[in-house]
Amino acid sequence: MVSETPNLPVVHEALLPERHPQHDLFICDVADAVLKDVMPQMEHPFYSLSKKPETSVRRYEHNGQWLEITPSVKGLATIYDKDILIYCISQIMAKLKAGEKVSQRVRISSRDLLIFTNRGTAGKDYKALIEALDRLEGTRIRTNIVTGDEEQVDGFGLIDASSIRRKLGLDGRLLHCEIKLSDWVFNAIKSNDVLTLHRDYFRLRKPLERRVYELARKHCGQQAVWKASLEILLKKSGSQSPEKLFRQMIKNLAASDHLPDYRVEFDPQKDMVTFINRGTMKAAEPVAEAWMGALDPDIYGDARNIAPGWDVHHLEREWRMWLGDNEIAPKNPERHFIKFCETWFAKRGQP
8 A cells, every 4th residue: 555645655565574573672682782784894795685696706896995705605695694794793782882791702592683683483594594604604705995903805704603503303493603703894893883773674675775775874874965876876786787777776766765764866867866864863873971970089090000101081081982972881880991991001002
């Protein structure tokens, strides 16, 4: 049914239904995780948009940055396989906000992951998860794209390793997986090169819709408008579709008007695509104020020992600003401040 009101998008038809409307996300700590992705993977075409296996080597170059992707015999990792990485990144960022220790190894409940990414929980969904892990681990990357302050031009996988635990018995049910993220991805997380995604990202039906949303989120962000030529959008999307078909898909996306956070307009005379901010992000994610509590005075002596030569009150101001920028309310402020001082000194040494 199409709405008779022209200004309202027909969201309920264009998006996948919410498979878990109550989210059932009070298991583990999934409910606390806001969808996060690392910016380099949003800006550049790391993933296949095809539902058929792609087995040819891909090379992408733009403004001096290059990316070469070599698939395994099972094909390139797809944009749907990327859901696993988004889940891992989201969980790590939630732990960082809580002041918890994180590492490249992430242990995940398979069921939690499927629910978080709006997938089914039948046997075929668990099987698809194993296949996705194989493609993520098998796809090899070479690139000069920097994450944090490191350029990694040797080959690496989107994930370095994975292990799977399956329940013995007739059903062979998948219990949990352990994934080791690549240095490249983990560097981006540690450097906070991440952006929040709209929850409806996992409800987008088509691979291109997800990819176009990622590009809009990265390049338009909180700005009112971002414009890109169809040629540039096609290149940055990584789509293997002919330009004529790609143009029609963008026209359809503009007509349906269901992309989260952004409205899409297409000018056929100029072959120009315009993304207009709907103003939904700020309402969905209010920016937290800097933590205003008082530290225990005894902690300053520990801070001086941890970061010798630094003015501890300067470090405190930097820490408070960092808390506000990252929307963090520490459960143990003194311990969190000391950890901040330790990291600060490790990166900068004595002044």
